[in-house]
Amino acid sequence: MTAATDFTIAGARAALARREISATELATAHLDAIAALNPRVNAYITVTPEVALAQAAAADAALSKGEAGPLTGIPLAVKDLFCTAGTRTTAASKILGDFKPPYESTVTSQLLRDGAVFLGKANLDEFAMGSSNESSAFGGVENPWKRQGDDAVLVPGGSSGGSAAAVAARLALGATATDTGGSIRQPAAFCGIVGIKPTYGRCSRFGIVAYASSLDQAGPVARTVEDCAILLNSMAGFDPKDSTSADRAVPDFAAAVARGVKGLRIGIPREYRVEGLSPEIDALWRKGMEWLKAEGATLVDISLPHTKYALPTYYIVAPAEASSNLARYDGVRFGIREEGADLKDLYERSRAAGFGAEVKRRILIGTYVLSAGYYDAYYVKAQQVRALIKRDFDQAWGQVDAILTPATPTAAFGRDETQDDPVAMYLNDVFTITANLAGIPGMSVPAGLDARGLPLGLQILGRPFDEETVFAVGGAIERVAGFTATPSVRAAA
Amino acid sequence: MSLDTATVRRVASLARLRVEEAELPRLEAELNGILGWIEQLQAVDTTGVEPMAGGGAEQLRLREDRVTDGGIQQQVLANAPDRADVFFSVPKVVE
């Protein structure tokens, strides 16, 4: 029998249904693994054994009554950006202090509705701002993967680094994550797992701590494409509490995974062959093209001419929205407070003490680009370029059904190899960020290992609200790639 | 466009972030690095392009005018770092 922590979600669901394992056993196995590994991996900020065991007991009761939902008894990690009623929610920032939301995010409440068990709150970059998980006020996360013959600690990517590392290290069967510029896909690629950012508006943002509202989108990370589909089916759906939520039916994503790619036209954007792209990643990308061709897809060369402007566009739009979204952290209604001589002093001290360096940097950039005299030159200009980036994709959809690109320009890097230069760090998101700006779905699938044994991912981009094709292409790559490698740091290893 | 120290100070004040004098040179250099890099956008011809505000729904859905929320005074106040009975409390504001 599979070790409890090695199940896929689909596999665990079948085993639970056959009563080969109980939800309590499944939860306990994961809680034990967390107790053993989390002090090192630091994938969880908060572990909630009481919550998990109570939910598991309820799951077992439902299973015995034959009332199981799609996720009954499935142990998950929740990115600590989702508000969870009664459980401390930090956004990996000091500023929220001991904030316990009296409400549940729509996404997590849908997972709970479907029977999921929450093991705890996963680590992330502070307020989801980062690509390495090093900006967390609760310490960095260790990537469970190691380079061959090298014990150096690698970063798991970010911002959903805790979610990705937890899933890769077998500390959860799946996890919720969010993606503003690549925060699902880049850590999924770095940790050798699957992650999908659905179309903007597919998952409700209600109850998710906002970073950049027009770009933020929730999605799952899991170890298989099918598991991601199962999770997304639960997480997605129209929510009247979010004015940007799309009022559309949620298709059966899981059914699309095995659909195949025969007859699909797959776009290969020439602008993604960027400077600094690792030769191994370039080789993997070509391999992916060959696989899809062999599976019956047609490859089409396409052009997305404004791609190179995506990063600077993002670094105007996201900080601008963040500077406003983060104004509510002022030490008055929740979170930490540093007393001051007057109200302004209180605000300035509380925010200076509560926010980390990267968050402050982005708040300052965002405040500056919105300020009088600069708004048109920066913000309006960026939103115009954003419109052009979206137009590039709109035009591509006339020729192709999905687009294949690398997920990241490099494999996971070492914790001590990260550059002090913020711009160099921002380049991590060069392939993922266009999907957020255009609002389209994107998935990262592990497709191979580099020469030093680190996982590499391929990215599939799709039309708005056509996650099904993305799942179909992702499923095909997963089957052909046959990626079975596991990280050296993991439960039951 | 490049930031000087006075502008960094002003922006930090607008953003209500206390910045110590000693931090200013580093911040100024970092922000200028980022802004210099962002500058490349000016090369894009955007004449006549309608700025894109966001994704998602095309237009607002109108909610019904019914009282469905509120009446949760204690929950609203529960996380406050300083409260006085049924109020949030802050240092006295002079208008």
Added chain:
Amino acid sequence: MSYTIEGSTGTWEVVIGLEVHAQVTSEAKLFSGAATTFGAEPNSQVSFIDAGFPGMLPVINGECVAQAVRTGLGLNAQVNLWSRFDRKNYFYADLPQGYQISQFAYPIIGTGQIEIQLADGSTKQIGITRLHLEQDAGKSLHDQHPTKSYIDLNRSGVALMEIVSEPDLRSPEEAGAYLTKLRQILRYLGTCDGNMEQGSLRADVNVSVRRPGEGFRTRCEVKNVNSIRFVMQAVEAEARRQVELWEGGEEVVQETRLFDTTRGVTRSMRSKEDAHDYRYFPDPDLPPLVIEQAWVDQLKAALPELPDARRARYVGDFGLTPYDAHVLTLEKETAAFYETVAKGRDPKVAANWLTGDFFAGLNRTGHSIGDSPVTAAHLGELLDLIADSTLSGKLAKEVLEVMFETGKAPGVVVEERGLKQVTDTGAIEAVIDQVMAANAGKVEEYRSGKDKLFGFFVGQTMKAMQGKGNPALVNELLKTKLG
């Protein structure tokens, strides 16, 4: 005729524009489902959205949009089918999100126009620049603790319409008349209750002064003035302050000021000092507000009659003087009251009674038309008793007084107090005979040509009848008897 200020160096003209914040009449808030009722327990009408909690998102209340459209139509203004919400960013204790959701670049209502009535009977057209929807902030209480301010977020998120006028107003009187007219239109429409004491209507007054014929000079904004009288006083005080500055060789600096109602002066507002850079940008939580022309047409068709139309009807159809028509249409309730009284009766008589003795009665007893002890139906019945000669005009005034005190119907009052007018000629003749007998000398004088004495006999007769004699009959019979 026009208003000017005579300074030491010459004549100054005043230029005024008003930004009025009107609370939208609705059950729930603009972006949350919390209630809007006035006077609730602090922080009891607050949702997590209104308190700016992490992850909370705004969803717009359709009725607030409808109210803005109705108001726009009432201001003869352009209704924009496409508008948008922006964030106005600034930090303040009673602004939980750190920004106000407002409509900056694309308001729902564009330019319009209203006509104001001035005391000399003249009218003037005042341009409306725009109307936009926005959230109200919470309330800071500064007098509860020596070193702390207390925050009540009940108002936070309540829908406001900000109605901006063109700088078309030229005197305190015009500013007052504009606000009066605006309030009247809002109350007719039912889109704002206009209650200034409760803060449902607040005005920011923009004032500048200039030499006649000059372009605009620097203006100052006097914030949050909460009565029509104070608006007029604030204009006067601020204009005089600016004249003194200019004449003293100083500059007026553009700034936000407060009107000190006890001292009657404006003063600079410290707390708004560095809030000048609001960093407006489109709210990414809210897609554009798109409405359909068909819906606007539907709202338009259902609009109530507005004050201008009603006033014109009173003059045209009822033959009232423009002044009476103006007074009777000032308040929607007064007009409704009047129309009930006038229905099936002489509209001019009804108007005279309403603007005369009835208003005086309200004043004397400290009532408003809303809680008047004399109902419109009762006042109508009183007019009927005059028309059928049951009561003389003088008696009717007495009856009305009793009605104000007791709230009883006029018929009941007449019955209880025996105030019925005497129209029996025999009874009147008997009294006249007694009066003539008792004043034989005066009768002689009258008959020998002293006509003036007629009034004396009327008075004596009415006195003997305790005022209940029908005046016309008394006159007629006296003339016959005295010869």
